[in-house]
Amino acid sequence: MKAFITAEFSSEALEELKAILNDEIVYESWRTTKNLYFKDEDLIRKIKEVDAEIFICEGDNVKKTVIENVDLKIIGSTRGDPNNIDLETATEKGIPVLYAPDRNTISVAELTIGLILALARKLHSVERILHSENEFEVNEFEDYIKYYNLFKGFELQGKTVGIIGLGRIGFSVAKLLLPFRVKFLVNDPYVNQSRLDAINGESVDLEDLLSRSDIITLHCPPTDETDDMIGEKQIKLIQPHALFINTARASIVDEYSLLDALKEKKIAGAALDVFSIEPVDQDNEFLELDNVIVTPHIGGDTFDTNHKHSMLMVNGIKQILNNQIPDNVKNPEVLKGNASVETQVKKDEFEDIEISLQNYARQGQQIINICNEMIDKGFIIGTAGNASARVKLPNGQDAYLVTPSTVKYEDMQVEDLVLIDEEGNTIVGSRNPTSERRLHQAIYREREDIKAIVHSHAPYSTALSIARMPIGPIVDEVIPFIGGCEVAEFGMAGTDDLANNAVDALGENLAVFIANHGNVGCGASLEQAWIVCQQVEMAAKIQYRAALLGTVYAIPEEAEEAEKEMFDIMKDLNFG
Incomplete structure (x- = not known):
């Protein structure tokens, strides 16, 4: 079986394929010939001339007419999406179509990071000016200061990065950005929740992302849904200091509106690797702007990408010739008579994410803010109270971010918090977790719906808990929000008894008194848990004072039932 290859192949892959096909290969890389077959008749003539039964390409158009007029047995496209092949016609003729998923994920992701850093530190401006013949001249110290001020950039740490499309490339970009301690906003209607959890990202709509992000990077595919998704209206939402990166597809953005915004400095800068007219030439208007980095669609242009797609083709051909079904065949139904290949164990995309407290900085800061509010309101003294949030580890398992037991909350930082697993073992953190971690663990285990817990020693709540007096159906605004608040049986602080008693008394409510x-x-x-905690203290205060006046009268039973029904409705809204 003879192969005609116009895609670029690594020498290693080419030698391996020659061994498989007994040197029956005609290799004419488009990079060497500087030729792509766009006309049907030219490609038909060449395939017949070579007498090829295998055709592997990257940019050639293999249309219906071509497939119907040659005798190919295997077609390969070294793209992540083989949209240059008429898949329907190939399938009708029983021809397997190989493709190269994930071939350029790392290359594009790394280029994206490079562009972000270059824009943030104005490296493109530095390079242009210092290498120019006329622009750079330092004769006096004042000249140096002028350039020093001109080149001032910013750090990535603490910035908000908006990722549009959290697919393979978008997720890889996020993983590479994690060590920079950035915050992530994600817009992706089909987002993989495990990926979102792994980067501690916040899922938002497009408008929210554009208006809140310091850096915006596009990684969504070209579809009818994403075509012109970012137009003039959306571009106006972008902050003036923000950076805009597109290494995905030009069709996603209204180029003219983006160009105008950059010309008028309504957006600080952009890095663009894709354009509506390609290849990029000297007439591209973005080249005239000093706040834009232009690269000519080189996202996947690495030796590594070439080797990956080459080996995907080689292994796919080998498997088909051995009557097997490769993982990277687009239409496996044409090989239904073949034995399937055992799917190779793929690298866990979460295993290289380092777990750190900074991964959960958003929840951590919320916990710190709540603890400080508790101090201000007199709900706790020192560390006599605690808070936690249920979070996801990169592998999707639950973990709990909890307050430490040895730090004054007035001085607490995110680095002082402790991440524990479901068994209470420390995953990350230099401090000891709160002595009441068993209480938090027990509630989380029993109630999957609960994502956050705030435990306070608020004075009126503590008084009622000592008196073993539950919150009665007295303050009718409270029941719809908390359901009720019973008093748990006594247990020593930090023990399983206290934790289990609390779970029993909590039931399906949102609050409980710990004796x-x-x-x-x-x-x-966390916001809702803190509101519940405050509502309980308010109700406890009212009930305590009412009891001092004499008999405490409950609301009518039918009113109580109606409010409990309201609680069920509100619970569904909040937890649904």
Whole structure:
């Protein structure tokens, strides 16, 4: 079986394929010939001339007419999406179509990081000016200061990065950015929740992402849904200091609106690797702008990408010739008579994510803010109270971010928090976790709906817990929000007894009194858990003062039932 190859192949892959096909190969890389077959008749003539039964290409158009007029047995496209092949016609003729998924993920992701850093530190401006014949001249110290001010950039740490499309490339970009301690906003209607959890990203709509991000990077595919997704209206939402990176597809963005915004400095800068007219030539208007980095669609242009797609083709051909079904065949149904290949164990895309407290900085800062508010309100003294959030590890497992037991909350930083697993073992953190971690673990284990817990020693809640007095159906605004608040049986602080008693008394409510230990508020978020905690203290204060006046009268039973029904409705809204 003879192969005609116009895609670039690594020498190693080419030698291996020659061994498989007994040297029956005609190799004419488009990079060497500087030729791509766009006309059907030219490609038909060449394939017949070579007498090829295998054709592997990258940019040639293999249309219906071509496939119907040659006798190919295997077609390969070294693209991640083989849209240059008429897949329908190939399938009708029983021809397997190989492709190269994931071939350029790392290359494009690394280029994206390079572009972000170059824009942030104005390296493109530095390089242009210093290498220019007329622009760079330092004769006096004042001249140096002028350039020093001109080249001032910014750090990535603490910035908000908006990722549009959290597919393979978008996720790889996020992983590379994690060590920079950035915050992630993600817009992707089909987002993989495990990926979102792994980067501690916040899923938002497009408008929210554009208006809040310091850096915006595009990684979504070209579809009818994404065509002109970012037009003039959306571009106006971008902050003036923001950076815009597109290494995905030009069709996603209205180029003219982007060009105007960059000309008028309504966006600080952009890095573009894709354009509506390619290849890029000297007439590209973006080349005239000093706040734009232009690269001529080189995202996947690495030796490594070439070797990856080459080996994907070689292994695919080998498997088909051995009557097997490769992983990278686009239409496996044409090989239904073949034995399937055992899927190769793919690298876990989460295993190279280092777990650190900074991964959960958003929740960590919320915990710190709540603890400081508790101090201000007199709900806790020192560390006599605690808070936690249920978070996801990169592998998708649950973990809990909890307050430490040895740091004054007034001085607490994100680095002082502790990440524990479901068994209470420390995953990350130099401090000891709160002595009440068993309480948090027990509630999280029992109630999958609860994502955050705040435990306070608020004075009125503590008083009622000592008196073993639950919150009664007295304040009718409270029941719809918390359901009720019973008093747990006594247990020593930090013990399983206290934790289990609290779970029993909590039931399906959102709050519980811990005997002699104040209240616990739970919620679908830290914000909600803190609100519940405050609502309970407010109700406890009212009930305490009412009791001082004499008999405490409950609301009518039918009103209580109606409010409990309201609680169920609101719970579904908050936790649904």
